[in-house]
Amino acid sequence: MALAQHEVVRAQTEANRPLEYDEDGQRHILGFWLFLATDLVLFACLFATYQVLVTHTDGGPVLSELFELGGVTAETILLLTSSFTGGLAIYEMRRGNLRGLIGWLVFTVMLGLAFIGIEVYEFVTFVGEGATMQRSAALSAFFTLVGTHGLHVSFGILWMISVIVQLLRFGIQPVTARKAFIAGLYWHFLDVVWVFVFSAVYLMGVLG
Amino acid sequence: MSLWPTEPMVQASLVAIILVSIGIIFTLTYFKKWGWLWREWITTVDHKKIGIMYLICALLMLFRGGVDALLMRIQLAFPDLQFLDAQHYNEIFTTHGTIMILFMAMPFLFAMFNIVVPLQIGARDVAFPYLNAVSFWLFFFGALLFNISFVLGGAPDAGWVNYPPLSELTFSPGPGIDYYLLSLQISGIGSIATGINFLVTILKMRAPGMSMMRMPMFSWSVLASCIVIIFAFPALTAALALLSLDRIVGTHFFTMLHGGNPMMYMNLFWIWGHPEVYIVILPAYGVFSEVVSTFSKKRLFGYKSMVASLLLISVASYLVWVHHFFTMGSSAGVNSFFAVASMAIAIPTGVKVFNWLFTMFRGRIRLSLPMLWMLAFIPTFALGGATGVMLAVAPADYQFHNSYFLIAHFHQVLIGGVVYGMLAGLYYWWPKMFGFQLVEKLGKWAFWLFNIGFYVCFMPQYALGLMGMTRRMYEYPSGMGWNGLNQVSTVGAFIMGIGFLLIVAQILYSIRHGKRDTTGDPWNGRTLEWSLPSPVPHYNFVRIPEVKGRDAWWMMKQEKGDEATSTPSSSIQPIHMPNSSGLPFLMSLAFFVAGFGLVFHQFALAAVGGIGIGICLFLRSLEQDEGYMLSPKEIRRIESAQGRL
Numbered sequence: 001m002a003l004a005q006h007e008v009v010r011a012q013t014e015a016n017r018p019l020e021y022d023e024d025g026q027r028h029i030l031g032f033w034l035f036l037a038t039d040l041v042l043f044a045c046l047f048a049t050y051q052v053l054v055t056h057t058d059g060g061p062v063l064s065e066l067f068e069l070g071g072v073t074a075e076t077i078l079l080l081t082s083s084f085t086g087g088l089a090i091y092e093m094r095r096g097n098l099r100g101l102i103g104w105l106v107f108t109v110m111l112g113l114a115f116i117g118i119e120v121y122e123f124v125t126f127v128g129e130g131a132t133m134q135r136s137a138a139l140s141a142f143f144t145l146v147g148t149h150g151l152h153v154s155f156g157i158l159w160m161i162s163v164i165v166q167l168l169r170f171g172i173q174p175v176t177a178r179k180a181f182i183a184g185l186y187w188h189f190l191d192v193v194w195v196f197v198f199s200a201v202y203l204m205g206v207l208g
Numbered sequence: 209m210s211l212w213p214t215e216p217m218v219q220a221s222l223v224a225i226i227l228v229s230i231g232i233i234f235t236l237t238y239f240k241k242w243g244w245l246w247r248e249w250i251t252t253v254d255h256k257k258i259g260i261m262y263l264i265c266a267l268l269m270l271f272r273g274g275v276d277a278l279l280m281r282i283q284l285a286f287p288d289l290q291f292l293d294a295q296h297y298n299e300i301f302t303t304h305g306t307i308m309i310l311f312m313a314m315p316f317l318f319a320m321f322n323i324v325v326p327l328q329i330g331a332r333d334v335a336f337p338y339l340n341a342v343s344f345w346l347f348f349f350g351a352l353l354f355n356i357s358f359v360l361g362g363a364p365d366a367g368w369v370n371y372p373p374l375s376e377l378t379f380s381p382g383p384g385i386d387y388y389l390l391s392l393q394i395s396g397i398g399s400i401a402t403g404i405n406f407l408v409t410i411l412k413m414r415a416p417g418m419s420m421m422r423m424p425m426f427s428w429s430v431l432a433s434c435i436v437i438i439f440a441f442p443a444l445t446a447a448l449a450l451l452s453l454d455r456i457v458g459t460h461f462f463t464m465l466h467g468g469n470p471m472m473y474m475n476l477f478w479i480w481g482h483p484e485v486y487i488v489i490l491p492a493y494g495v496f497s498e499v500v501s502t503f504s505k506k507r508l509f510g511y512k513s514m515v516a517s518l519l520l521i522s523v524a525s526y527l528v529w530v531h532h533f534f535t536m537g538s539s540a541g542v543n544s545f546f547a548v549a550s551m552a553i554a555i556p557t558g559v560k561v562f563n564w565l566f567t568m569f570r571g572r573i574r575l576s577l578p579m580l581w582m583l584a585f586i587p588t589f590a591l592g593g594a595t596g597v598m599l600a601v602a603p604a605d606y607q608f609h610n611s612y613f614l615i616a617h618f619h620q621v622l623i624g625g626v627v628y629g630m631l632a633g634l635y636y637w638w639p640k641m642f643g644f645q646l647v648e649k650l651g652k653w654a655f656w657l658f659n660i661g662f663y664v665c666f667m668p669q670y671a672l673g674l675m676g677m678t679r680r681m682y683e684y685p686s687g688m689g690w691n692g693l694n695q696v697s698t699v700g701a702f703i704m705g706i707g708f709l710l711i712v713a714q715i716l717y718s719i720r721h722g723k724r725d726t727t728g729d730p731w732n733g734r735t736l737e738w739s740l741p742s743p744v745p746h747y748n749f750v751r752i753p754e755v756k757g758r759d760a761w762w763m764m765k766q767e768k769g770d771e772a773t774s775t776p777s778s779s780i781q782p783i784h785m786p787n788s789s790g791l792p793f794l795m796s797l798a799f800f801v802a803g804f805g806l807v808f809h810q811f812a813l814a815a816v817g818g819i820g821i822g823i824c825l826f827l828r829s830l831e832q833d834e835g836y837m838l839s840p841k842e843i844r845r846i847e848s849a850q851g852r853l
Contacts, residue, residue: 027335027412034404038442045446045476049461056467058460133459137467140459144450162829170832179829 002171008096018094020177032182036189039152043193046145047200054205056137063142064205066131068122072202075118076194079153082111083191086184093180098172101180105164108187112157119150142201149197152190159183217296222359251788253337254746258344259322260641263634265351266316269307270708272355276304278705281665285698287686297682298365299384303358305368310392311351313488313622314399316630318347320491321406321430323641324633327737328424330415330755332748335408337786338833343398343405345796350395353803357387361808364388367680369477370451372462372470377455383807389452390803394796396444403437406430415736417755424735424758425501425514429494432518433487436525440483447476456806471536478529485622486525490518492629493560496582499632500564502731503579504571507759510563517556524553534605543602550600554593561586576731577651581632584659588624592617595670610680613673616666623662631711639730643743644722650714658707665700668693726851728773734759739773741850747783747838750775750847777853783838795824 003011003019012019020029054063086108092100123143126132133143163176163183170176236242249257279300283292292300326334334340357363364384366375375385410431414423423431450461451473460466462473501508508514530538530546564586573579595617599608608614639645672693677684684690723730729738736753737744739761757763764772802817804810847853 027408030412031336031404031408034407034438038400038404038438041439041442042446045443045479049446049450049472049476052472053461053467053469056469058465058467060466133453133457135466137460137463137469140453140461140468144453144459144461159829162826166830175832 002098003096003173005096005098008094008172012094018177018181019172019174020181022174022178025174025178025181028178029182029185032185036185039189040193043145043148043196046141046148047196050141050145050201053137053141057139058136060136060139061126061129061131063138063201066126066129067202067205068125069202069206071118071122072198075115076198078111078115078118079191079194082108082115083188085111086187090181090184093172093177096172098167101172102164102167105160105167105180109157109160109164112153112160112187116150116154116157119146123147146197146201149190149193152193156183156187156190159186218359225356225359246790247788250793251341251790253333253341253786253788253792255322255326255334255337255340256641256744256746258340259319259324261344262315262319262322262347263641265348266312266319266630267712269312269315269351273304273307273312274705274708276300276307278701280304281698281701283682284684284694286695287684287688287691289683292682294682295365298367298680299358299363301680302364302367302370302388303354306354306364306388306392308622309368309484309488310395311347311354313626313630314395315347315351316626317433317488317491318343318399318402320426320495320630320633320637321402323637324737325406325409325427325430326413327640327740327744327748328427328735329410329413329418330736330749330753330760331409331413332752332783333786334405335413336405338789338792338828339401339405341789341792342795343402345792346398346401346799347395349796349800349803350391350393350398353394353800353807354387354391357384357391361387369474369481371477372451372454372473373464373468375451376463378463386452386455386807386809389448389455390806393445393448393452394799394803396441396448397799399437400441400445403434403441407434407438410434415752415755415760418760421512421515422755422758422760425497425508425511426491426494426735428515428518429490429492429497432522433490436483436487436490436522439526440480440487442480443476444480444484447473447480450476452806456809471533474533474536475529478532479526482529482532483525485618486521488626489621489629490521492585492626492633493518495629495633495636496564496585497560498735499578499582499636500567501759502636502733503574503576503582504568505574505732506567506571507734508563509566509569510559511758513559514563517559520556521553524549524556528553531600531602531605534602535609547600547602551597554597557593561590576635577646577648577655578632578636578731580652580655581628581635584655585624585628585632588620588628588659588662592620592624596621608673610678611673612669612677612679615679616669616673619666619669623666636731637737639725640728640737640740640742640744644718644724645730646714646718647722650710650717654707654710654714656707657710658704661700661703661705661707663700665697665704668697668700672697728850729761734762736761739764741773741852745846745850747785747843750780750783750843750852773852775847775852777844780840780843780847782840783843784835785838786835787833789828789833791824791828795821795828798824 008019015022057063085104089101089104089108092104131139133140160183163179166176166179236245249261252258279292280297283289283297322334322340326332361383364370364387366380366385366388370385370388373379410423410427450459453459454461454463454468460468462468462470464470497508497514527549528546530536530542531550534543534546564582595613599605599614599617635646635651672690675688675690677688677690725742728741731738736755739753740748753760753764798817798820800817801820802814805813805815805817844853
């Protein structure tokens with residue numbers, strides 16, 4: 001049951017909480033935070049593996065010499081901006097503005113796609129220079145860590161498209177609001193992980 | 209590669225599997241039960257039915273793991289025996305360990321989680337019933353993938369810890385290791401989901417009035433166990449994924465070439481692996497706490513210290529993993545830290561043991577089957593704990609490491625702790641699950657045989673370990689002085705096997721002859737699950753109970769007497785229920801197809817499975833699943849059939 005803009009706002013004001021925080025929504029949101037905890041542990045393991053193996057280049061390409069900070073900086077700006085626009089989408093949702101919500105989600109997806117595009121280009125360039133996943137343990141760890149983040153982002157894009165489809169069909173109501181909010185949480189989480197990838201892999205790589 | 213096996217033992221297993229499958233298909237078709245199976249079980253999201261399915265799988269896997277154990281004990285009964293060849297022996301100890309931990313202990317726990325937790329906290333279901341079904345079917349298909357390995361292509365043979373470089377493609381080229389990696393990965397996703405599901409259930413769905421400190425101890429133990437699942441299982445996911453990449457994609461995380469580091473696997477594996485043993489033991493502590501209180505007719509002694517020690521153990525479980533490889537050669541500082549941390553675990557555990565003993569002190573003790581297993585647990589576990597502290601002494605561990613002393617230790621804590629705990633829970637909650645009690649006499653025979661068998665089997669192994677016998681050796685020469693002790697140990701294993709068969713016989717006999725449980729409260733219980741009829745109707749509680757203190761049901765009985773179970777007919781409200789769904793089954797089937805494809809490096813098949821998973825995810829995402837309302841009329845019909853109105 002789609003709600004009109006003023007109905008969303010009224011429902012939220014009466015219950016004194018956002019639409020996605022009904023009883024069912026609270027459960028889902030808590031469950032998703034716990035999922036993010038598991039995902040964080042997964043990334044922690046990959047970061048640890050990367051730190052252990054980063055010097056194990058076996059005479060092959062050295063990561064710090066491969067990195068081009070230009071592309072990575074662009075990626076960072078794109079992803080950080082997309083986190084902001086994802087936040088704006090939820091802001092519009094709370095105001096009951098379906099068009100604003102969908103518009104900002106579409107914009108977020110586009111930024112995500114651009115991020116993935118640059119990452120794929122970077123990977124292809126590395127492979128072209130002989131720095132493949134199979135060349136050394138350091139490269140295995142690099143591609144796996146950064147690639148896992150990239151796969152997460154790709155999955156997040158598909159997920160947001162699915163949420164957009166549902167918003168178009170059902171409008172803003174407690175279930176779709178919850179789904180949009182949780183997809184947003186996931187997106188912010190990936191942004192946080194990227195900050196660590198950027199600092200621990202790229203910056204430390206170039207400086208080190 | 210031809211899939212038809214050439215070895216007689218494998219051929220026999222394959223024929224047996226085919227015959228049993230045909231038998232099941234024929235029976236279901238003959239009795240026209242396919243629709244029933246689909247509607248009532250495969251698509252169910254009811255936590256009680258999911259729990260029963262976990263239980264059935266756990267018992268089947270206990271049987272398979274037990275047969276593996278007996279095959280090993282036969283091989284070791286005499287020196288230079290040629291009963292199994294080295295390859296088969298390797299496969300069998302690998303499948304024995306993996307199955308017992310991941311496909312027996314884990315589903316046994318999850319059976320108890322599912323059947324008991326919502327009833328104990330006064331909830332109508334778990335937080336995410338659909339996800340719960342996904343968890344079960346992922347476990348089921350993971351277990352299936354693991355079990356078919358023996359007949360299709362070869363079982364894994366690198367031990368249950370699956371250490372590289374042995375488990376790398378260079379040294380293990382067959383599909384066995386891939387079976388291990390993918391089946392554990394698939395069922396592991398299910399376990400993570402279960403951990404999240406029950407943590408949210410416990411935090412968000414308790415009945416009004418049930419504050420955390422009024423919660424039954426079993427639910428507390430599940431909470432502690434779920435916290436450990438959430439923070440430990442992703443490390444296994446990572447370890448398995450990286451090794452899979454090594455084998456399938458050709459990376460070099462753990463190889464001997466191009467800078468790989470096998471010790472990294474061991475660290476990741478045990479960062480999960482050690483918390484894992486606390487994941488399986490904590491709920492057993494919970495079961496014992498319920499059992500000791502009910503059968504001593506007393507409140508649990510030291511409730512707060514029980515909670516504190518559960519949580520302490522769950523945190524400390526992350527600080528001990530290196531004790532699995534003191535011999536790796538870390539610095540003295542590192543080994544000392546992990547040695548002291550490992551010994552420190554004995555402190556909260558000791559607190560719990562004393563609390564159980566004090567609960568019994570001046571209680572009215574009834575020696576029913578759950579209580580017998582509880583009583584057997586205490587000395588067994590105390591002794592196992594003591595040998596654990598011996599192993600934690602890092603310098604001494606250089607002698608004990610990978611010897612039969614270690615084997616005896618962890619069997620003593622895992623059998624004496626987890627298996628005894630789960631059996632106590634099985635006996636305790638059986639009437640709640642099925643509506644009848646298990647006959648005591650056969651159960652007592654099983655109890656004594658299993659216990660005596662346990663000591664006969666494992667005490668000699670401590671001695672064998674100190675005499676230098678190492679684990680995983682498939683034969684030994686006769687001059688080592690190990691012959692007698694090995695024979696005794698094998699006899700003990702068979703006594704345990706007979707004990708297990710008697711438990712099965714007890715269940716089968718009790719289906720016809722067991723005493724029906726008409727009251728719903730056969731043990732004079734203390735917690736909310738005993739306020740419900742047995743078996744419990746699918747909506748659990750007609751009215752969500754108001755909780756006024758610990759041992760909520762005991763308080764209600766004191767307050768209202770015989771009236772405690774009845775509900776006024778007029779107060780019945782419609783109940784919101786979740787819909788059944790076939791998607792969890794189908795999605796897990798797609799996981800199975802993808803896993804099978806990856807095992808044989810058939811990427812087209814794997815892609816088909818992957819697409820199947822994606823389709824199921826999207827179908828679910830786009831589905832508007834609002835559940836349905838159960839009418840008061842229907843509820844009245846069910847309740848009055850139970851004599852509860």
